[in-house]
Amino acid sequence: MGNRVKGRPKKSTIKANSHSKMGSKRKLSRMGKKQKKNHAGLEATFIGRSKCLKMLQVTIKDFRRLCILKGIYPREPRGKFPGHKKGQTFYHIKDIRAIAHEPVLEKFREFRTFTKKVRRAAGRNEQDEALRKNAMCPTYTLHHLVRERYPRFNDALSDIDDALTLTYLFAALPSTSNIKSKVVNKAKSLAAAWGAYCSTAACITKSFISVKGVYFEATIRGVPVRWVVPHSFTQFMPEDVDYRVMTTFFEFYETLLHFVLYKLYTDIEVRYPLPAEGGEVKGSTSFILGANLRSLSNALNSTGNISNIVSESVEDGDKKKKSGKTKEERKKEKELIKSVGAALNSINEDSDSEEEEDDVDVAGPLKAALESMADDEARTVLPGGKLELDDESMKRRRLFSGFKFFLSREVPRGYLELVCLAFGGIVGWEGPNSPIAVNDPSITHHVVDRPKLPASYSNLPKSREFIQPQWILDCANNVFLLPVAKYTVGVTLPPHLSPWVDNEEEGYKPAYAEVIERLKNGEPAVAENDDQMETDEAADDSEEMEDAAKEKDSDTEEESDDDSEEEDEEDPAAKKKQDKKKLAAKKAKTEKRRKQEEEEAHALAKTMMSRKASHLYGRMQHGIGQRNAKVENLKSKRKAIEEENRSKKKDTLGRTPLKQKVDRLRKERKRLEDEYSNPTGVSSKKKSKKKRST
Amino acid sequence: MARKKPQGKKSKKAEVEEETPDLESVDQGENSDGSSQYSYDGSDGDGSQQEDEGSDVYVSDAYDDDDDFEDQGSSDEDEELMEKQHEDDGSGDEMNELEDLEQTYESAPRKWKSGKRSATGNPRKGTAESQLMHTDDLSSDDEDEDGTGNRIGRVPLHWYDDLEHIGYDGHGKKVAKSASKTEGDRVDQAIANADNQLTGKFVVHDALNDKSVELTQRQLEIIRRIQNGAYAHPEHDGNPDYIDYFSGVDPELSGLNDNRYLPKSKFQPSKWEKMQVDNLLRKLEQGYISMDYLTGKVRDMNDANKNKDxxxxFLLWTGAEEDELxxxxxxxxIAAPKVAPxxxxxxxxxxxxxxxxxEELKEWEEMEPKDRPHGLLVPKKFPNLRSVxxxxxxxxxxxxRCLDLYLCPRVMKRRLNIDPESLVPKLPKASDLRPFPTAKCIEYKTPYDGDDAPVIRCVSCSPNGQFLASGASDGIVRLWEVETGRLLRSWDLSKVSKSVDPDCDEDDDSIKPVVSLEWNPNAAHHCMLAAVGKCAILLATGTEGVHDAAITEALLSEAKTGGNIKTEKAAKAVKWHSVKSESKPVSSFGLSSGPICALLTRNEVASLRWHTKGDYFVTVSPKAGAPSVLIHQLSKGNSQQPFSKAKGEAQTACFHPSKPFLFVATQQHVRVYHLVKQAMVKRLISGCRWISSLDVHPSGDHLIVGSLDRRMIWFDLDLSHTPFKTLKYHERALRSTKFHNRYPLMASASDDGAVHVFHSMVYSDLMRNPLIIPVKILRGHSIQKKLGVLNLSFHPTQPWLFTAGADGRIFLYQDI
Known part of the structure; x- marks a missing residue:
C-alpha cells in the first residue's frame, strides 16, 4: 500500500509504464484502451455507506447527523452497480467529499474529545475540573449550510414546507425527556413569528381543517408554502420513534427559519427577532415594551394575537432606532399608545380605511400607525410599495374587510385569527387583551362551536350572525361569502372540501362543490326544504330534473307515436315530421357507423405501434383506467347513498322523491301550458307538439 | 614572597639564596651582627632541622633531592621551618632571645604607615618612608658581586669547624674565620644584643660568612609582615580604592558606553515585531479579535465572544446569488418531492x-399502511369542529417524513407528460387505399354429419377465379362455385391416401385430414394438389374448357401412368401411385375429375406449393428427415430430392415466381436456394420461434413469414437477412399469410379469429421502402378448440378474400 491514499488509483512504476507502452498501439487497436479502475463509471461516482464511514472516519451516528444537516441523501445509481446488494444505499462521491471539508464535522470531533475530557474529570470525582471543562463545550453554527443548500432565497422558500410542519408539530408537543422544553419553546416562538408574518402580509391563500390538523398554504414571492398546524390537543408520542432524528432536523430547520424570517421581516422593514418573552429584553422600562411583552407572551401561548406582534415590534424597533429622542417625544408616544389594544385598534382601523382605496400595501397601515406616533422628519422607515399585492391577493384581502369576528371561548383562536386577519377581518376574543368586547354592537360574526347558544348570549346585540368556524375557512377558500344559513349554530355542517383538489382534473366533483360554483355564478339557490339533506343533494336535484325531463320526453314521444298513427292520413305535416325523424335516425346511424370506423381505424393504427410505444401506451391506459375506476367508485357510492336517502324519504303514498318531483313538474307544466294556451285559443295539444318539434 | 624566579645557570646555593633575597640579606645582617651560628639557616634547607642528630644523613638527603628542595621553596614553609628550628634548638635563651626579638619588632617604632597610596596613586614622599619603600636594590640578583663571600654552597658548616677557614670565596680563596668567634662569646652577644636593642638596631649573625648583619628597617618590616601573614612588601596595596569606570568615568574619554555610533538594530525595523503585527492583523481580519481587543477595551476575546449569540x-441572501449559483x-x-396536499x-x-x-375498511386493514389510499389515516366524518x-x-x-428525507435514495425521473394518443401513429385513411375486402358476402356451407362441423384446414381458388376448393379435417376436398356458393363436387381423399399407404390397414377407420391444398396456378392446367396423410394427391378438377382439355390431358398423362422417377434416391423417398376413379367432369368439356395420382412420401406431408408455371411443385413432409423437401415435375412424372441432408425441420417451402429459387422455411430460419446452381444463397433470420407460413410477393423481392408466436415478419430480399419489419398485432398464433397476386394486398389469419388485411405497396424504386398499412380487420369466424382462422386465400383477379375457419365455415369477403 505504501502511503497511497485509499481510493486513489495505484501508481504504476516507470518500468511498468514503459513496458505497457511498448507495442501499445497494437494492443490499443486490438482491445481498446484499458479501463482504469475507479476512473469512470458508477464506481467513480457512487460510494456505499460503509465506505463513506471509513472515508470520513466518523461514527454512523455522526454521519447521519451530518447528512441531515448538510442535506445529503443517497442516490439511486442509474445503471447496475457492480457488486450491488439489494437495498444497499449509495451516496454521490462528491457529496461525501464535501462532507469531509465540513467545519461541522470538525466540531463533532472536537465535541468527542471534549466529552472525553469532561467524563474523565467526572470519573475521577474532580467536580471543579469537570465544571471548568464543561464550560468549554464547542459550539457550531449552521448558517453556512443554509446558504450552501439554498443559494437563493426562493430556493429556501420552496423547501420550507417540511421545516414549518415540523416546527408547528414541535410547538404542539409536550416537552419530555426526548424533546426538551427549550426546543419546544424555540419552536413556539418560530411558529409565532411565521404566523405573524403570514397574517400581516396577507399571503395565506388556502386553509383546510383536516383530521390530521389544519393545513395552510401561503404564497410568498410567488412560491407556495404549505404547512400543517396540529390540532391543539396533547399529541400522542409513540415509543418507537427516534426523536433524536427529529430534533436534528429541527436543529437545521430552526436555523433555516430564523434566516428566512429575518429576510422576510427585513423586507417589510421590521426588526427580527421579535423581542422575546420574559426578562430577555432587559433595561427597557418603557411602557410600550411592557405592553409588547404582554402581548407577545399571549401570542406565544396561543399562537394567536399575531398581527399585534408585528405592529408592536415595528414600533419597538423604531423606537430603538431613535433611542436618542428627547423625552418629550417619548411622552408623546406614550400618550399616543395607551395600550396594546388601542394600538391594535388604531392600526386595524387604519388598515380598513386604507382598504377602501385601491392602492394598498400591507406595510401601509403599519406605516400610518407609526407616522401617527411621531414627528415627520426622520420617518423614512417604509418607502411604500415594499409588498406589492396582485389582484388575487387584493381580492382576498378584501373578502372580510369590514367584518368583525368575535371568537368564542371554545373556538381554537390561533389559526382562525390568522385566517381572519389575512383576509382583512378584525378579530376579538373572549379573554384578556381582546380589542373588541363581547357586547360590541359592531361585531358582525360571532364564531361559536356549541350545540346551541347559551342563555347568556340572548342579551347580546342582535346585529351579529352566529356561525361555526368552518364558515370562515370555506369562504376564504372560495374567496366568496357563502350564505350563513348552513353554518349557523346547531345545524349539521355541509362537507368541508379541500381547496387543493382540482375537481376537473380529478374527474369527479363533489355535490357541495357544484353548489358553491352555482352560488358563485349567481344562479339562485335551489329551493330548499327544511331538512338540510337537501343541500347535500342540491346537485342531485338538477340531475333529477334532467331525469324527469327525459322521462317526460319519452312520454311525449309515445304519445306522439300514438298521435301519428291516429293522425296519419289527416295530417301531411305529420308525415313530413316522420320523415324528418327517419332522417335523423339515419343520421344517427351514420354517426354511429362513423364512430365505429374511427374506432376501427384507431385499432388498426395501434397495430402499427412500435414495441416501446405500445408498452408505454399500455401503461398510460392502465393509469387512466385506474383513475377512472376510482372516479367510478366514488360516483357509484354517491348514487347508492342518495338512493338510500331517497328510500328513507318516501312519502305517504309510497312515492320516491323522484316520482314526487316528476309529478310536481308535470303538474306545473300542465298549468303553464294551460296558461299559455288559453289566451291564444290554440289547442293545448298542438301547442305542445309545436313545442316538441322545436 | 612565593615568587620563583628562574635564574638560568647558577650554582645551587646561589639559586637558593636568590630565592629569598630579602631573607638572605637579613641573614647576612645577622651574620654581620655576629650572632652565633644558631641555625637560622632555614632558608638553606630542610636539613637544618635535623641538626642535632646527624647532619650527614640530612645533607645527603638534601643534596640528593634537588628538585624536592626547589619545590619546597615556598616562603610559608620557610617561616614554619624557622619557627620549628627555634623550638628544636631547645635552648631557652635562644627562645627568649627570639621572643625578645619579636617583642622588639612589635614594639619597635614604626616609621612607616600602611603602604597606602594617595588618591592620586602616587607614592608618598618622605625620607624614612622612602628608605623603607622601594629600597630593594634590584639592579642585580647577585648577592656579592665582587665574589668575596663564602661560596661553599649548601654544605653543612660544621665541616669547617676544625678548619681555619669557613669556606672559599668566588675567587677560590679561603675565607677565614672571624677572630671574634669564640665559645664564650655568648655573653658578649647578649650584651651586644641588649645594646642593639637599646639603639634600635637588629643584628643577626650570618653563619655562612661568619659575620653579623644589621637588619635594616625595611627588612625588619618585611619580616614582621611575613610573620603576620600580610603581603611582604609594604608598598603592596591589598585593598586598592574602587575606580568607578562605568558611570563615574567620562564615557567619551574612557571609550566605554560610547553612543556616538548607533548599532544597526537601533535603526533597522524589527522582524519579530512585524510578524506579531501581521499575526494580529490576520486575526483581526478573520474576526478572532476585534478593534476593542487591540485598543485594550476588551481584555479577553473569549469574554467578548461569549456575549455574542x-x-x-443576519441577512444571508443579499441578491448576488445567481453568479454564485x-x-x-x-x-x-434532486429536491425531495413535497408531501401531497x-x-x-x-x-x-x-x-x-x-x-x-x-368492506373497504376491511380491505384496507389487510393492506400495508403505505399501500392504503390514505396511509394511516382513515377518513371519518365528525359532526363539528369541537369533536375533532x-x-x-x-x-x-x-x-x-424525516426518514424519507435523509434515507430514501433519490433519482431524477422525467415524467412523460404526453397525450397517449400521440403515441399512436397517424395512418392514411383506409378508404383512400381501396379496394380491399371489407365485408363478408358469401358463406360456403359445408355439409356434415354429426354435431361438429369439420375443421376447414385449407382453401384455394382456381386461377380463373371461378371455383374454390376447400379441404377439411374429414379428409374431403370440396369444390365450390365462387359466385353462387354451390358445392359442385367432393372427393374423399382420406380413402385414397389410405389405399395407397401400405402402412395403413384396410379396417383402419381413422380419417386423414386434408392439410394443404393448392390449385395449379397455371390457368390452362386444371388440376390441384392436396396433402392428405403421407400423400400428396393430384386431383384433376375437370373444370377445363375445350382449349385446355388437351393441355391438361398431356400434363397429367405421366402421372396417370405412375410417374417415372429417374434418380434412385428420389425413388426411395417418393412413389407415384396412379389412382383409378370414375367421376364426371365439372364442365361439359372436362375429361375427368378426381384423384389421379398419389405421391406417397415417407412421412406426413404438411405443405405443398406449385411453381407459378404450374409444372413443378414442392412437397414438405417435416418429419421425413433428409427427403423432407421434394421437388416434383408433373409433366415428366419425375421427383427430385434436392437436399441430401436435413438442416432443421422444414416447415414449408415455396418457389420464387420468376427465378430458379426455392425458399425453405425451418422453424426459425428461411433458407434461399438456387436450384440451378444447387447452392444456398441466403439464410434469413426471422427472430421468431416457429414459422407457420411463408409467402413470396409476386415481384419476388419480398417475403412474408407468419409465426406461431404472433409475429408477422416482412423480409426485403434485396436488403439483408434480418427482417425489414416485424409486426405483432394478433392476439394468438398466426396460421396463414398471403399476398394478393394483383392488388397490393396482404392478409394474415390467426387463431384469435381475426383476419388482418394490409395494404402492402411495393415500389419498383429501390430507394423506397414498401408501404405497409393495415386497412381492415375481418372478424367472422368463431374460435373452436383454441383454433380460429386456419387458412386464407385471395381471389386471383378480384380483391376478394376466402377464409377457412376451425368453426367449419368458409367465407368470402368482398370489397363493397
Whole structure:
C-alpha cells in the first residue's frame, strides 16, 4: 500500500509504464484502451455507506447527523452497480467529499474529545475540573449550510414546507425527556413569528381543517408554502420513534427559519427577532415594551394575537432606532399608545380605511400607525410599495374587510385569527387583551362551536350572525361569502372540501362543490326544504330534473307515436315530421357507423405501434383506467347513498322523491301550458307538439 | 614572597639564596651582627632541622633531592621551618632571645604607615618612608658581586669547624674565620644584643660568612609582615580604592558606553515585531479579535465572544446569488418531492362518498399502511369542529417524513407528460387505399354429419377465379362455385391416401385430414394438389374448357401412368401411385375429375406449393428427415430430392415466381436456394420461434413469414437477412399469410379469429421502402378448440378474400 491514499488509483512504476507502452498501439487497436479502475463509471461516482464511514472516519451516528444537516441523501445509481446488494444505499462521491471539508464535522470531533475530557474529570470525582471543562463545550453554527443548500432565497422558500410542519408539530408537543422544553419553546416562538408574518402580509391563500390538523398554504414571492398546524390537543408520542432524528432536523430547520424570517421581516422593514418573552429584553422600562411583552407572551401561548406582534415590534424597533429622542417625544408616544389594544385598534382601523382605496400595501397601515406616533422628519422607515399585492391577493384581502369576528371561548383562536386577519377581518376574543368586547354592537360574526347558544348570549346585540368556524375557512377558500344559513349554530355542517383538489382534473366533483360554483355564478339557490339533506343533494336535484325531463320526453314521444298513427292520413305535416325523424335516425346511424370506423381505424393504427410505444401506451391506459375506476367508485357510492336517502324519504303514498318531483313538474307544466294556451285559443295539444318539434 | 624566579645557570646555593633575597640579606645582617651560628639557616634547607642528630644523613638527603628542595621553596614553609628550628634548638635563651626579638619588632617604632597610596596613586614622599619603600636594590640578583663571600654552597658548616677557614670565596680563596668567634662569646652577644636593642638596631649573625648583619628597617618590616601573614612588601596595596569606570568615568574619554555610533538594530525595523503585527492583523481580519481587543477595551476575546449569540440571524441572501449559483459545482441537486396536499377524504367533514364502507375498511386493514389510499389515516366524518381530537399518528408521520428525507435514495425521473394518443401513429385513411375486402358476402356451407362441423384446414381458388376448393379435417376436398356458393363436387381423399399407404390397414377407420391444398396456378392446367396423410394427391378438377382439355390431358398423362422417377434416391423417398376413379367432369368439356395420382412420401406431408408455371411443385413432409423437401415435375412424372441432408425441420417451402429459387422455411430460419446452381444463397433470420407460413410477393423481392408466436415478419430480399419489419398485432398464433397476386394486398389469419388485411405497396424504386398499412380487420369466424382462422386465400383477379375457419365455415369477403 505504501502511503497511497485509499481510493486513489495505484501508481504504476516507470518500468511498468514503459513496458505497457511498448507495442501499445497494437494492443490499443486490438482491445481498446484499458479501463482504469475507479476512473469512470458508477464506481467513480457512487460510494456505499460503509465506505463513506471509513472515508470520513466518523461514527454512523455522526454521519447521519451530518447528512441531515448538510442535506445529503443517497442516490439511486442509474445503471447496475457492480457488486450491488439489494437495498444497499449509495451516496454521490462528491457529496461525501464535501462532507469531509465540513467545519461541522470538525466540531463533532472536537465535541468527542471534549466529552472525553469532561467524563474523565467526572470519573475521577474532580467536580471543579469537570465544571471548568464543561464550560468549554464547542459550539457550531449552521448558517453556512443554509446558504450552501439554498443559494437563493426562493430556493429556501420552496423547501420550507417540511421545516414549518415540523416546527408547528414541535410547538404542539409536550416537552419530555426526548424533546426538551427549550426546543419546544424555540419552536413556539418560530411558529409565532411565521404566523405573524403570514397574517400581516396577507399571503395565506388556502386553509383546510383536516383530521390530521389544519393545513395552510401561503404564497410568498410567488412560491407556495404549505404547512400543517396540529390540532391543539396533547399529541400522542409513540415509543418507537427516534426523536433524536427529529430534533436534528429541527436543529437545521430552526436555523433555516430564523434566516428566512429575518429576510422576510427585513423586507417589510421590521426588526427580527421579535423581542422575546420574559426578562430577555432587559433595561427597557418603557411602557410600550411592557405592553409588547404582554402581548407577545399571549401570542406565544396561543399562537394567536399575531398581527399585534408585528405592529408592536415595528414600533419597538423604531423606537430603538431613535433611542436618542428627547423625552418629550417619548411622552408623546406614550400618550399616543395607551395600550396594546388601542394600538391594535388604531392600526386595524387604519388598515380598513386604507382598504377602501385601491392602492394598498400591507406595510401601509403599519406605516400610518407609526407616522401617527411621531414627528415627520426622520420617518423614512417604509418607502411604500415594499409588498406589492396582485389582484388575487387584493381580492382576498378584501373578502372580510369590514367584518368583525368575535371568537368564542371554545373556538381554537390561533389559526382562525390568522385566517381572519389575512383576509382583512378584525378579530376579538373572549379573554384578556381582546380589542373588541363581547357586547360590541359592531361585531358582525360571532364564531361559536356549541350545540346551541347559551342563555347568556340572548342579551347580546342582535346585529351579529352566529356561525361555526368552518364558515370562515370555506369562504376564504372560495374567496366568496357563502350564505350563513348552513353554518349557523346547531345545524349539521355541509362537507368541508379541500381547496387543493382540482375537481376537473380529478374527474369527479363533489355535490357541495357544484353548489358553491352555482352560488358563485349567481344562479339562485335551489329551493330548499327544511331538512338540510337537501343541500347535500342540491346537485342531485338538477340531475333529477334532467331525469324527469327525459322521462317526460319519452312520454311525449309515445304519445306522439300514438298521435301519428291516429293522425296519419289527416295530417301531411305529420308525415313530413316522420320523415324528418327517419332522417335523423339515419343520421344517427351514420354517426354511429362513423364512430365505429374511427374506432376501427384507431385499432388498426395501434397495430402499427412500435414495441416501446405500445408498452408505454399500455401503461398510460392502465393509469387512466385506474383513475377512472376510482372516479367510478366514488360516483357509484354517491348514487347508492342518495338512493338510500331517497328510500328513507318516501312519502305517504309510497312515492320516491323522484316520482314526487316528476309529478310536481308535470303538474306545473300542465298549468303553464294551460296558461299559455288559453289566451291564444290554440289547442293545448298542438301547442305542445309545436313545442316538441322545436 | 612565593615568587620563583628562574635564574638560568647558577650554582645551587646561589639559586637558593636568590630565592629569598630579602631573607638572605637579613641573614647576612645577622651574620654581620655576629650572632652565633644558631641555625637560622632555614632558608638553606630542610636539613637544618635535623641538626642535632646527624647532619650527614640530612645533607645527603638534601643534596640528593634537588628538585624536592626547589619545590619546597615556598616562603610559608620557610617561616614554619624557622619557627620549628627555634623550638628544636631547645635552648631557652635562644627562645627568649627570639621572643625578645619579636617583642622588639612589635614594639619597635614604626616609621612607616600602611603602604597606602594617595588618591592620586602616587607614592608618598618622605625620607624614612622612602628608605623603607622601594629600597630593594634590584639592579642585580647577585648577592656579592665582587665574589668575596663564602661560596661553599649548601654544605653543612660544621665541616669547617676544625678548619681555619669557613669556606672559599668566588675567587677560590679561603675565607677565614672571624677572630671574634669564640665559645664564650655568648655573653658578649647578649650584651651586644641588649645594646642593639637599646639603639634600635637588629643584628643577626650570618653563619655562612661568619659575620653579623644589621637588619635594616625595611627588612625588619618585611619580616614582621611575613610573620603576620600580610603581603611582604609594604608598598603592596591589598585593598586598592574602587575606580568607578562605568558611570563615574567620562564615557567619551574612557571609550566605554560610547553612543556616538548607533548599532544597526537601533535603526533597522524589527522582524519579530512585524510578524506579531501581521499575526494580529490576520486575526483581526478573520474576526478572532476585534478593534476593542487591540485598543485594550476588551481584555479577553473569549469574554467578548461569549456575549455574542453565534446563531443570531443576519441577512444571508443579499441578491448576488445567481453568479454564485453558476459557480456551484457538484452533482445536481434532486429536491425531495413535497408531501401531497390533502384531498377531500382527509377533511374533518368529508363528502359522504369519501367515507369508506365497511368492506373497504376491511380491505384496507389487510393492506400495508403505505399501500392504503390514505396511509394511516382513515377518513371519518365528525359532526363539528369541537369533536375533532388530536391526530394519533402525527408524530409518526412527521418522523417517517424525516426518514424519507435523509434515507430514501433519490433519482431524477422525467415524467412523460404526453397525450397517449400521440403515441399512436397517424395512418392514411383506409378508404383512400381501396379496394380491399371489407365485408363478408358469401358463406360456403359445408355439409356434415354429426354435431361438429369439420375443421376447414385449407382453401384455394382456381386461377380463373371461378371455383374454390376447400379441404377439411374429414379428409374431403370440396369444390365450390365462387359466385353462387354451390358445392359442385367432393372427393374423399382420406380413402385414397389410405389405399395407397401400405402402412395403413384396410379396417383402419381413422380419417386423414386434408392439410394443404393448392390449385395449379397455371390457368390452362386444371388440376390441384392436396396433402392428405403421407400423400400428396393430384386431383384433376375437370373444370377445363375445350382449349385446355388437351393441355391438361398431356400434363397429367405421366402421372396417370405412375410417374417415372429417374434418380434412385428420389425413388426411395417418393412413389407415384396412379389412382383409378370414375367421376364426371365439372364442365361439359372436362375429361375427368378426381384423384389421379398419389405421391406417397415417407412421412406426413404438411405443405405443398406449385411453381407459378404450374409444372413443378414442392412437397414438405417435416418429419421425413433428409427427403423432407421434394421437388416434383408433373409433366415428366419425375421427383427430385434436392437436399441430401436435413438442416432443421422444414416447415414449408415455396418457389420464387420468376427465378430458379426455392425458399425453405425451418422453424426459425428461411433458407434461399438456387436450384440451378444447387447452392444456398441466403439464410434469413426471422427472430421468431416457429414459422407457420411463408409467402413470396409476386415481384419476388419480398417475403412474408407468419409465426406461431404472433409475429408477422416482412423480409426485403434485396436488403439483408434480418427482417425489414416485424409486426405483432394478433392476439394468438398466426396460421396463414398471403399476398394478393394483383392488388397490393396482404392478409394474415390467426387463431384469435381475426383476419388482418394490409395494404402492402411495393415500389419498383429501390430507394423506397414498401408501404405497409393495415386497412381492415375481418372478424367472422368463431374460435373452436383454441383454433380460429386456419387458412386464407385471395381471389386471383378480384380483391376478394376466402377464409377457412376451425368453426367449419368458409367465407368470402368482398370489397363493397
Amino acid at each position: 453565534p446563531n443570531a440571524p 453558476n459557480m456551484k459545482k457538484g452533482p445536481q441537486h 390533502p384531498g377531500h377524504a382527509e377533511s374533518y367533514i368529508p363528502p359522504n362518498e369519501y367515507v369508506p364502507t365497511e 381530537g388530536a391526530y394519533k399518528h402525527s408524530v409518526r408521520e412527521a418522523f417517517e
